Amino acid sequence: MTCAGVGPSLVAVARREPPTALSSAAVGTLVCGCLGEKGPSGQERLKRRPWAAYVVAAGLLASPVHAADHNNLDAGRPLRFDDAEPLALREQALEVGFGAGWPRRGPLGAGLQAEYLYGFALNAHLSVGLDPSVGGRSESGDTGVSAGDLSFGLFHQLRREIRSAPAMAVRWDAALPTGRGSRGVDLRLRGILTRTLSSPRAPGSRLHLNFDLGLATHPGRGERQLNPGLVIGYSRPLGYPRRFTRTGLAELAVQAGPESGTGPVVSLGLGLRQQVGVRSVMDLGIRSDVAGINGAPRDRLRLVAGYSYGF
């Protein structure tokens, strides 16, 4: 991605964006990084590891919790943060998303994200995701069709919210280089805190903290092998106390630049999750990188639309 000299894989990992360009992260990645600003060296690196972005994207897709409730938040649907709730035991969910990214430089990118989640144990679920894409990709500049990287995730809740202590969870993600031009495995560890805010004006609103640490097993020259990030998310049910089908989301994310020497990328996002059926939710999101320190690559805009179904 990077556009700017930041190692794409790291960005990807760190952002955990779904591989396709378009899910929030995906889009971000795709578009962003890549299509955006990339110098020759960066471009070269990106060519080597386009999957990284996918991995990231996959991570986002792979989300937690009752995917089928508007108030349960999974990364990628539509913003990049998770809440600390796992799927219920034996619950399954399918999440699909379409994303489009508008990089600062380069053509538009588009992608699909698909992910399957399964609550295999109490307080834990597994996820498998794939994110085919086409058009501009941040990591490689390649505009061809890619099947995307295959990603696997494990989410584990450590504790629920108790009194004033936040709920805590961790998730591990690994993305295999199955996409076009991908290489090496990208890993990510995410720590998640979720805390309900006791605001009489915004009942049910929650704050979410996601701490990320990405590890690229085969980083390119100049790329960071370890890539930390932080996402602060906010969610609030809308329409209360008369309507109970919609949640608004916002996020502020800070992600280390993927390439050594670049500063962090700061991005903002807004999203909406709308319950459309007993077990189905549609989501819409928009994100933009508002600052890239020391030449870190930025995205102009990313749009995401998705659908989640629990069963």
Next chain:
Amino acid sequence: MKAFLKQGGLLVLAALVVADAGGAGAADAPPPAPPRELPALPSNLPGWLDSKRSDRVFHKRGSFNFAVYGLKPLARDLNAVTVGHAMAYEDLVTGKASTLETRTFDRIDWILKNPPDLMPDEAAISPTFGRLYGVLEQVFDWTHVLHAQTVDVLASKKLPEAEKDRKIEGLWKYYFESVPYAITPLPMNMAFLDGQPYSGAFRKRYPKVNGLFWGYHWLQGVMYDALYRVPAIDQAASYALIGERYHTAELHRTDRPFMPMFAETSPRFAARFPQIANAFDNLHMLHDMVNDILASEWMTKRQKEQQIKRAIWLVSAAAHRDEARGDRREARGDRREARGERREGRGEGQEGQEGGMHDHRFFEGMPGMGLMKGMPPALMWMEGQGWMSMADCHHCTMPLWSGKDEWRNPTVSAEGWTMRVRCALCARDMSAETKGKAILRIPTEDPYRLLVVYADDQGMKGNMPGAVFLEKEGSHAGCDDWSRAFTGRAAFDAFVKQHPEYLGAKPLSFEEWAQRQGEKPDTYVKPDGPSENPYEEGR
């Protein structure tokens, strides 16, 4: 970068912890010294009572899931019930108890009149309650899943009627075995559960909201017989009447002496699935106990937490795992003592006697209903109806069908109650004696084809145009034989062929049958109970 992240993370963490200030704070204010002695929390309670995780289990899979949405008015009313409970609990624990009867009631009432199309996320409505009483919320949630899924099975248009019983048995097994949060399927002594030092606090202080809660419980009971073995095509018509009654009368009653019991509202289902009826009554009683604890301002926050934990334990399946329906006292004390669950305070100190925690007797003829205040097993007292035997027909006092023939008992639902009777004539004539609208559910020769009759001042309408009736009136000692409904003429003829005593009996059409009125039953006896009104005693 590292410094930035570290600093930012710490700031946000601090914000997370501090952000709660307003929440349960008001409820934390030191209350006055406890004026009443509270039962101690048993020692050696199982670890799950202190679980710090969500521990959620998904619905058992099946084609029936969410079939209740095929009956939209019922689904929407149930969605509103969820909101109502959650709003009240949240306001109780966030210092808004003083406006429970006004603002909270109005908010809930609006929802009940404008019910949501989809099930709301309860956790988003009562987040503070969930943070304070997470395990209680899990117990509620898990039993609500059983509630929802059994109704889905009954409302399913895909499942054959004969398959529904098996599915419900499977749901019970899933509920009971998946996680430790199950409520006991044994009948509990309601007088014991409602005889705690805090009992009655909520209903006295918040009669309107309590009326709503008990109205929900009425709906959550009555809907089962409204759907059980009622053909899917007729369920909407059944719920139209039930829903009307719910909204116009049951929801806003403040004069009930006790919460509606499941078997009072759905005796056919309760007799078939007593374990589920008992679990739902025990769940509803847990709701009441929690309401009372939260409404008892003389208790400290710590005491409330302990008493809520104890209340969960009292009705949990784990606390009664070596016991059986009908047990009346501590029968296996040694084993329980070995588990450290014996003699743990005043409440449990009663366990060696009838009427305590381990009193699992039930009303004769109704294994799905635990004993209630001042009532012996032989007789139940119902408001407006007085004393009655649940083993006998409420119209002619003759014994109801029992055992494998239990399904042959018709029921009459009117004015908020549902009674079992012995024959089609008893159902018809009993409904004629009541005011307003009534629903009669009359079994035919086929256990899975139920004749549903809607009666009002204008007459009767049935769901089975070809139904034929035998009615050769005599003493009610034999009414289970001479008064019967059949799905058609062929079934009638087959019955008569096997019962020559009815040769020559006229097969009555539905219209002919509906116009008739029998003699006053020669067998009827009004039972005398031990008191005029057990709820008035000791007041």
